[in-house]
Amino acid sequence: xxxxxxxxxxxxxxxxxxxxxxxxxxxxxxxxxxxxxxxxxxxxxxxxxxxxxxxxxxxxxxxxxxxxxxxxxxxxxxxxxxxxxxxxxxxxxxxxxxxxxxxxxxxxxxxxxxxxxxxxxxxxxxxxxxxxxxxxxxxxxxxxxxxxxxxxxxxxxxxxxxxxxxxxxxxxxxxxxxxxxxxxxxxxxxxxxxxxxxxxxxxxxxxxxxxxxxxxxxxxxxxxxxxxxxxxxxxxxxxxxxxxxxxxxxxxxxxxxxxxxxxxxxxxxxxxxxxxxxxxxxxxxxxxxxxxxxxxxxxxxxxxxxxxxxxxxxxxxxxxxxxxxxxxxxxxxxxxxxxxxxxxxxxxxxxxxxxxxxxxxxxxxxxxxxxxxxxxxxxxxxxxxxxxxxxxxxxxxxxxxxxxxxxxxxxxxxxxxxxxxxxxxxxxxxxxxxxxxxxxxxxxxxxxxxxxxxxxxxxxxxxxxxxxxxxxxxxxxxxxxxxxxxxxxxxxxxxxxxxxxxxxxxxxxxxxxxxxxxxxxxxxxxxxxxxxxxxxxxxxxxxxxxxxxxxxxxxxxxxxxxxxxxxxxxxxxxxxxxxxxxxxxxxxxxxxxxxxxxxxxxxxxxxxxxxxxxxxxxxxxxxxxxxxxxxxxxxxxxxxxxxxxxxxxxxxxxxxxxxxxxxxxxxxxxxxxxxxxxxxxxxxxxxxxxxxxxxxxxxxxxxxxxxx
Amino acid sequence: xxxxxxxxxxxxxxxxxxxxxxxxxxxxxxxxxxxxxxxxxxxxxxxxxxxxxxxxxxxxxxxxxxxxxxxxxxxxxxxxxxxxxxxxxxxxxxxxxxxxxxxxxxxxxxxxxxxxxxxxxxxxxxxxxxxxxxxxxxxxxxxxxxxxxxxxxxxxxxxxxxxxxxxxxxxxxxxxxxxxxxxxxxxx
Numbered sequence: 002x003x004x005x006x007x008x009x010x011x012x013x014x015x016x017x018x019x020x021x022x023x024x025x026x027x028x029x030x031x032x033x034x035x036x037x038x039x040x041x042x043x044x045x046x047x048x049x050x051x052x053x054x055x056x057x058x059x060x061x062x063x064x065x066x067x068x069x070x071x072x073x074x075x076x077x078x079x080x081x082x083x084x085x086x087x088x089x090x091x092x093x094x095x096x097x098x099x100x101x102x103x104x105x106x107x108x109x110x111x112x113x114x115x116x117x118x119x120x121x122x123x124x125x126x127x128x129x130x131x132x133x134x135x136x137x138x139x140x141x142x143x144x145x146x147x148x149x150x151x152x153x154x155x156x157x158x159x160x161x162x163x164x165x166x167x168x169x170x171x172x173x174x175x176x177x178x179x180x181x182x183x184x185x186x187x188x189x190x191x192x193x194x195x196x197x198x199x200x201x202x203x204x205x206x207x208x209x210x211x212x213x214x215x216x217x218x219x220x221x222x223x224x225x226x227x228x229x230x231x232x233x234x235x236x237x238x239x240x241x242x243x244x245x246x247x248x249x250x251x252x253x254x255x256x257x258x259x260x261x262x263x264x265x266x267x268x269x270x271x272x273x274x275x276x277x278x279x280x281x282x283x284x285x286x287x288x289x290x291x292x293x294x295x296x297x298x299x300x301x302x303x304x305x306x307x308x309x310x311x312x313x314x315x316x317x318x319x320x321x322x323x324x325x326x327x328x329x330x331x332x333x334x335x336x337x338x339x340x341x342x343x344x345x346x347x348x349x350x351x352x353x354x355x356x357x358x359x360x361x362x363x364x365x366x367x368x369x370x371x372x373x374x375x376x377x378x379x380x381x382x383x384x385x386x387x388x389x390x391x392x393x394x395x396x397x398x399x400x401x402x403x404x405x406x407x408x409x410x411x412x413x414x415x416x417x418x419x420x421x422x423x424x425x426x427x428x429x430x431x432x433x434x435x436x437x438x439x440x441x442x443x444x445x446x447x448x449x450x451x452x453x454x455x456x457x458x459x460x461x462x463x464x465x466x467x468x469x470x471x472x473x474x475x476x477x478x479x480x481x482x483x484x485x486x487x488x489x490x491x492x493x494x495x496x497x498x499x500x501x502x503x504x505x506x507x508x509x510x511x512x513x514x515x516x517x518x519x520x521x522x523x524x525x526x527x528x529x530x531x532x533x534x535x536x537x538x539x540x541x542x543x544x545x546x547x548x549x550x551x552x553x554x555x556x557x558x559x560x561x562x563x564x565x566x567x568x569x570x571x572x573x574x575x576x577x578x579x580x581x582x583x584x585x586x587x588x589x590x591x592x593x594x595x596x597x598x599x600x601x602x603x604x605x606x607x608x609x610x611x612x613x614x615x616x617x618x619x620x621x622x623x624x625x626x627x628x629x630x631x632x633x634x635x636x637x638x639x640x641x642x643x644x645x646x647x648x649x650x651x652x653x654x655x656x657x658x659x660x661x662x663x664x665x666x667x668x669x670x671x672x673x674x675x676x677x678x679x680x681x682x683x684x685x686x687x688x689x690x691x692x693x694x695x696x697x698x699x700x701x702x703x704x705x706x707x708x709x
Numbered sequence: 710x711x712x713x714x715x716x717x718x719x720x721x722x723x724x725x726x727x728x729x730x731x732x733x734x735x736x737x738x739x740x741x742x743x744x745x746x747x748x749x750x751x752x753x754x755x756x757x758x759x760x761x762x763x764x765x766x767x768x769x770x771x772x773x774x775x776x777x778x779x780x781x782x783x784x785x786x787x788x789x790x791x792x793x794x795x796x797x798x799x800x801x802x803x804x805x806x807x808x809x810x811x812x813x814x815x816x817x818x819x820x821x822x823x824x825x826x827x828x829x830x831x832x833x834x835x836x837x838x839x840x841x842x843x844x845x846x847x848x849x850x851x852x853x854x855x856x857x858x859x860x861x862x863x864x865x866x867x868x869x870x871x872x873x874x875x876x877x878x879x880x881x882x883x884x885x886x887x888x889x890x891x892x893x894x895x896x897x
Contacts, residue, residue: 035755035756035758035759036758036759036762036794036797038759038763039763040760040763040764040767040889040892041892043756043759043760043763043869044760044868044869044870044871044892045868046756046868047866047867047868048752048753048756048864048867048868048869179864179866180866180867181866182865182866183866205851208829208850208851251783251784251785251786251826252785252786307786
């Protein structure tokens with residue numbers, strides 16, 4: 002699994018070290034001398050995590066990347082009920098909810114629901130919808146109690162993970178079956194989280210095997226419309242999954258896991274009913290209760306042979322099925338991945354990892370009402386198949402106790418742009434045990450997606466009549482024609498980082514980045530009408546409605562951009578019962594057209610503003626965890642984000658509070674309030690998808706967790 | 710570059726496909742042919758070893774000699790860890806850790822025997838041979854204490870605990886300190 006390529010995130014990581022009761026363990030895994038422990042201690046301590054131990058035992062503190070780990074404790078104590086909401090904790094991660102179940106999540110700029118520069122993995126399985134150019138966050142779920150951690154690397158992880166890991170990698174890692182034995186019941190209810198429940202059972206099989214099975218279901222209330230009425234985008238989901246691990250031989254580990262899910266939500270869509278008989282000046286209409294039902298499932302098999310501390314092989318196969326009955330288009334997608342990885346030390350102080358991977362994706366599209374997949378002649382095409390091959394290698398060289406350098410590169414072949422090469426170099430300087438400086442330079446690409454190269458979109462994107470162009474008296478609907486000749490967007494990224502541990506209670510982590518992008522995809526006007534009708538004034542087309550024009554547009558690699566910023570995290574163990582974490586990020590984006598073609602200048606100017614105004618410039622998180630007496634726990638989370646100009650959302654601050662009481666080791670009651678004192682809040686707006694934005698409301702829920 | 714319009718690209722893809730598949734397959738085949746070198750040790754191995762080391766302090770053998778021999782039966786990464794406690798002192802006796810095969814005369818050579826990673830048939834036959842002999846039998850094999858083994862180590866969740874079959878131990882003239890019995894998860 003790619004997980005293991007991450008800098009080793011051991012129990013010795015500083016995140017844990019700051020955790021008072023884990024302090025003990027933190028030291029052990031550093032010098033692993035358990036022999037000095039008493040027997041009572043030995044049987045009561047948790048085995049340190051070894052997920053990434055097979056790589057060099059590198060503390061989180063020493064990794065040459067802007068890595069942030071959301072621990073399982075963070076997840077449980079924040080009261081978040083979904084993975085996208087948990088990501089709000091990550092410094093610089095901008096998370097905005099568009100409606101009941103669609104999020105825009107990005108880091109280091111480009112915050113949009115079609116955010117396509119982040120790679121998201123769940124237990125090593127890639128989740129990304131090439132048809133919509135984004136992540137279907139609404140179906141990425143598991144038991145919150147069973148998430149071991151979420152590792153987030155901001156910045157290009159491309160050399161190891163492949164295309165689209167341009168601005169970062171999010172890796173959700175769930176707990177092993179061996180660590181989730183016995184039964185767990187988690188039930189909750191509230192005003193927004195109407196009802197949710199999960200049950201997990203873990204047991205043993207054979208001589209070496211562990212298994213677990215789980216079910217999860219939830220029903221979430223719809224959000225609110227701007228006028229305060231119910232938006233009716235209620236969201237229901239059911240999920241069943243399992244995991245099994247066993248050792249076919251002493252040096253071999255085999256893991257099999259999978260789940261199936263089914264869900265329904267009915268978001269409001271604003272569409273241009275082009276197919277209905279002429280109805281005067283009616284055109285743009287908002288329809289509630291349009292389908293976005295989804296189902297799917299996946300199976301992951303992972304085999305690993307460990308030859309020694311410094312050599313292992315692994316082979317992973319993933320089958321994934323996803324079916325999205327979206328009103329705009331029904332998408333069915335199956336993919337198969339095969340990945341081989343080998344780690345060894347060819348010479349002393351060189352840790353070498355190399356691997357090969359292959360992915361094949363099959364698509365079937367139907368009901369192509371507004372999003373139409375097409376062949377090279379522009380005819381609707383209801384299926385396709387894509388292949389992706391890649392080869393990667395990383396050499397991590399320990400120069401001496403203080404200096405470490407690492408080179409990695411990835412070569413891949415994709416269907417859209419052919420060959421891509423993505424190299425990366427990192428340098429770490431361990432000034433002393435408590436201070437680390439690191440630097441990294443990398444190249445990454447974001448390859449064009451299916452949606453950009455073979456999909457014609459029409460009748461769901463609107464500009465109001467006052468839009469600042471000629472023929473302003475009428476509303477306009479935007480038609481977006483695919484461009485098969487799009488190139489990859491390219492990034493050269495420079496990062497500098499500094500981490501320091503002050504005494505045993507304070508830690509600081511600062512990252513600065515400077516990114517240069519070229520050939521970013523932009524919308525430009527076309528000079529002919531998609532339906533062949535004569536063009537008016539050189540850039541607009543008639544429609545079946547007298548009060549509407551159609552703007553024909555297409556995509557080109559028309560924008561270059563520079564982004565730079567700073568991300569900081571400070572952890573402070575105020576008292577042994579009180580922990581504070583403050584994070585603050587600052588981001589600047591400067592875009593410019595990369596062509597002097599006068600015909601494109603106007604359109605590209607609009608794109609330039611769009612890109613510059615997508616993300617907020619400032620984000621902030623303050624989290625406080627208190628362990629009070631008599632097993633009471635009190636947690637507060639304040640988060641703030643400055644205004645997002647393009648989304649037309651002013652800056653806001655949100656407050657979450659959680660109070661929990663542990664009756665004993667196995668029984669916990671909690672009360673969570675989210676977005677406290679906020680009757681309702683608009684977090685995101687956009688015009689391209691046709692989806693109506695709905696507003697987040699204050700949420701209260703009570704929960705009980707019982708293990709037996 | 711588009712694959713739909715470009716014949717040479719199609720050719721490239723075919724070649725790439727072949728090369729990738731061949732290299733994937735050969736890499737996989739190659740990986741199966743390797744013989745097992747020294748396996749990596751995990752924190753779990755380290756904790757189990759420490760527990761085994763500590764356990765010896767709570768047992769009294771009928772004959773107290775200068776040295777205490779722990780024999781190891783079975784292959785695996787924990788062996789590296791067990792060798793690290795060789796020559797350490799426990800209750801005034803010097804530990805000696807040696808690796809043995811299934812047919813060794815354990816009752817002559819060992820004071821304690823740690824069995825791991827071996828088939829159940831062998832485990833049962835070894836336990837049968839040692840019935841009533843003063844050899845402390847320890848294992849992390851499931852159901853070990855049910856087979857008549859004396860101490861079974863077991864991982865549950867992120868912790869390792871142990872069960873004791875005190876009947877077997879008493880039959881073998883081994884005295885297990887009551888403190889240890891209190892710490893055990895189950896006692897038979």
